[in-house]
Structure formats: C-alpha cells, structure tokens
Amino acid sequence: MDLFLPYIACLTLVLALFVALRPTSLSLRIFMIVVGVSAAGWLIGLVTGSLSVFGDVSQGLFFFIFSVCAVAASLRMITHDRPVYSALYFVLVVLSTAGLFLLLEAEFMAFALIIVYAGAILITYMFVLMLANQSTDSNELDSRATYDRVPREPAAAVGVGFLLLCLITGTVIGGSSSMPTQGSEQSQWATLEHLPKQFQASVLELDSTFPWPPISSPQGNMIRHEGDESYIVSSEGKTLVLPDELLPRNTQQVGWSLVNEFPVSLELAGVILLMAMFGAAILARRAIEIGEREKQKILLGNETESEEGNSGDQS
Amino acid sequence: MTSSALAGYLIVSGLLLTIGLIGFLVRRNLIVMFLCTELMFQGAAVAFVAIGRYLFDYSGQVMVIFILTVAAAEAALALALVVLLHRQRDTLDADAYGELYE
Numbered sequence: 224m225d226l227f228l229p230y231i232a233c234l235t236l237v238l239a240l241f242v243a244l245r246p247t248s249l250s251l252r253i254f255m256i257v258v259g260v261s262a263a264g265w266l267i268g269l270v271t272g273s274l275s276v277f278g279d280v281s282q283g284l285f286f287f288i289f290s291v292c293a294v295a296a297s298l299r300m301i302t303h304d305r306p307v308y309s310a311l312y313f314v315l316v317v318l319s320t321a322g323l324f325l326l327l328e329a330e331f332m333a334f335a336l337i338i339v340y341a342g343a344i345l346i347t348y349m350f351v352l353m354l355a356n357q358s359t360d361s362n363e364l365d366s367r368a369t370y371d372r373v374p375r376e377p378a379a380a381v382g383v384g385f386l387l388l389c390l391i392t393g394t395v396i397g398g399s400s401s402m403p404t405q406g407s408e409q410s411q412w413a414t415l416e417h418l419p420k421q422f423q424a425s426v427l428e429l430d431s432t433f434p435w436p437p438i439s440s441p442q443g444n445m446i447r448h449e450g451d452e453s454y455i456v457s458s459e460g461k462t463l464v465l466p467d468e469l470l471p472r473n474t475q476q477v478g479w480s481l482v483n484e485f486p487v488s489l490e491l492a493g494v495i496l497l498m499a500m501f502g503a504a505i506l507a508r509r510a511i512e513i514g515e516r517e518k519q520k521i522l523l524g525n526e527t528e529s530e531e532g533n534s535g536d537q538s
Numbered sequence: 539m540t541s542s543a544l545a546g547y548l549i550v551s552g553l554l555l556t557i558g559l560i561g562f563l564v565r566r567n568l569i570v571m572f573l574c575t576e577l578m579f580q581g582a583a584v585a586f587v588a589i590g591r592y593l594f595d596y597s598g599q600v601m602v603i604f605i606l607t608v609a610a611a612e613a614a615l616a617l618a619l620v621v622l623l624h625r626q627r628d629t630l631d632a633d634a635y636g637e638l639y640e
Contacts, residue, residue: 240557244564263553271546278539286543290550297554297577301561306570306630313573316554320580323547327591332599336583339606344576344613351617352569355624370566370631380563384556391552399545403593410594473599480596481603492607499611506618 229269229392235262237385243302244377256298263294270396277326286326293319304371310348317341331474412446412453414471414479425469426455433463539592547588554581568623568630572616579609 239259243252267290274283296315303309317340324333374380415422422445423435437455440447445455446465454464471479481489558577565571583602590598620630627634 236553237560240560244560266553267546267549270549271542276540276542276546278543283543286546290546290553293550293580294553294557297557297561300577301557301565301570301574306567306573309570309573313576316577316580320554320584323550323584324587327547327587329587329591329599329602332583332587332602335603335606339610340576344610347613347617348569348573351621355569355621355630370629370633371570373566374564375566375633377564380560383563384560387559388552388556391556392549395545395548395552399541402541402544476596477599477603481600484597485600485604488604492604495607495611499614503614503618506615506622 226393226396229266229396230389232262232266232269233385233388233392235259236266237381237388240298240302240384241377241381243298244374244381246304246372246374252302256295256302259298260291260295263298264291266392267291270392270399282326286323289319289322289326293323306352306371307349310345310352313348314341314345317345329473331477409448409453411470411476412448412465413444414476415469416445417479417483418471418475421471426463426465429466429469430463433457433461434459437463541592544588544592548585551581551583551585551588554578554584556581566632568620568632569617571632572613572620575612576609579605 236259239255239262243255243259264287267287271277271283274280274287277283277286293316296312296319300309300312300316303312317336321333321336324330324336426433426437427435434457437445438458439445440456446453447456452464454462456462555578558574558581561574561577562571565574583605586598586601586605588598590596590601623635624630
C-alpha cells in the first residue's frame, strides 16, 4: 500500500495537535482537535480499507466509533488546561478502550479495565488532584495555574510524536500483509481438556448415556477436529459432536492461561503490588516526620535550627 | 478477524501511544504527566488484546492483567511521591523541581 496518504494523515494530526496545545482561544483549539480527530479517523479508514473487514458492517461501525471516541478523548485530555477534566477525559478513553475489548471478545478484561482503571486508579488520581490543586489566590479571575496553560516545548514533542506515529503506521501497513497466519479456533478447545470435571459434566448433560471417558486420538487429544466440527469418540466407537456452547468462557480461558503459562509472573505481580504498598506507606510516613521536625523547630527556637536543618537535608 | 482489522486495532493503539507520549513531553503538571503514561499503557493493552485475538492466544489478555498491576503500583507510588513533593514546594510544576539533578 502506498504510504503517502497515511503519512499526510499523521502530519495533519500532529500539526492540529501542535496548534491545539498552544494557549490560544478555546474555539480555535476545539476546531483543531476536530481536525486532528478527522485526520485520525481518515488514517484508521486508510489502514482498514472498509468496514466489512471486521466480518460484519455493524462491528466495523462500532470499532470506528469506539476508536474515534478514544482518540478524541485522549486529544482533549492532553490539551485541556484543567487537570480534573483531563482525568475525566481519561475515563472516557478507558470506557472506549473497554468497548474495543468487547469487540475483541475479551469481556473479562473489558470489565476489569473499567473496575480497576475507572473505578480505582482514576479515583486515586482525582483524590490527589483535589488534594494538591487548591488555588491559593482566589481573588485572581483565572484560577488555572500557568504550568497548566503554557506547554513545554510543544514543537519538539510534536516532532518526536510525528516520527513515532510514522514509524508505527509504516510498520503496521508494511507488515499487515506478512503477518503470521491466523491461529485456529481449535486451540480454544484444548483448554476444555484441562478442566476434566467441567468437561465430563457438560458432556454427560448433553448425552447422559455417553460412556466416560472418551478415548484419545493418536495425537493424544481427547477432542478431535474435522472441518468446523469438534467431536469425541468413546471406547465403544460412539461419536458425539460438541456444540460451541461447550467452549470454555473467556474468563476460564484467561484464568487457565494465567495459572498455566505464567505462574511465576503471577507471583511477581503480587510482590510488585506488595512493594508498591510498602513504598507508598514509607513515603507517607516520612512526610509526617518532616512535619514533626518542622514543628519541633518552631517550638525549640533558633538554637537548634542549624542542626535540625542539617539533619533534615541529609535525610 | 482479518489482518486488515488487526491493522486497524494496531493503528488505534499506536495513536493512543503517540498521543500519550506527546502529552507526557508537553504537559508540565506532574499528575497529568502520570495520566499520560496511563494513556500509553492503554495503547499497549489494545495492541496485546488485538494480537491475542488474532492468534487465538489468551496470553495477550493475561498481559493486560500485568499491565493493570504495573499501572496500579505505579499510580500508588507516583502519587505518593507527588503528594510528598507538593508538600515541600507547594506546586505541581515539573520544572520547579529542576534542581533535583544537581
């Protein structure tokens, strides 16, 4: 595919973002964000070709809506000069991403994302924002801080972003034709064999006369595949075709993959969370100590101030 | 899922990553900078899930669980640091802490 038009779309996006980042009038910034979102939509359209590549036009339409929502919300998030609104726009990004996950049949991750990100992490951010963002001089008409309005080196940042976006676009377009062949749905059945009790219960519910267990194929799999159909064979030669409803659900598949393929990583994730908790607790404790030291300084007066100041610097 | 659909998801993930990077470089508010890193995490998560779906491999979704773990740990530590810095200097401007490297 020709790379000229996608690069033009990338350039339009970053130029619009450059104007929107600068402290100009609100209407111009909104207009530039609309231009940037249109460029992003154009880029997505150029790469995918048509909505029907998603198997279904309605699925393609949902993909387009969710992805444009995500890009628009993220653009507004980094251009908004009030941090609380930035956090709220990030919630919109998370919700759009959860929609994309639903389209990708990752239901568990979609709702885990909403619960953990929008529910827990963003609340922490909002809490700290409310705690730290108290405007001291309320008689000033514009309570927004200067460091929220004036960006730092927008031209350099937009240039770096343009290079990265061009690299990603070129790689995706160039590599999409040579991507490895799609995996088969048959691999999804393999998980069922690792859940023997559920396997047996669901098969017996389907056909209570089926003599358990089924015999394995020469490859060692109980479930055999022929064309689109998956079936099991008993020792008496009885064949039972498994309907798609018997496939393990998304949550089961993810859970099996988690404990089967990444047991050490799971333990390490627990250690990381524990260390983060320790770190946060220790940081908060030190903050209280500094407060107490300053209190002592005030109480004791000027005599010990120099010593206390020195020890404070060292810690 | 066709490879064109996968390319669409990867482009969305690349857009989120790039916008997050630009935001991280441009914004001067410490908390918004950390929010932009979360945006970059989102881009990575979309790529993981899309490729996992394309290959019928559930490891992609497992990676998102680890991304959530890292994001939660990062948010806890970074926000504790930000509160600590804000108590000392009474500002969230990243440039105000420029002399830390000296």
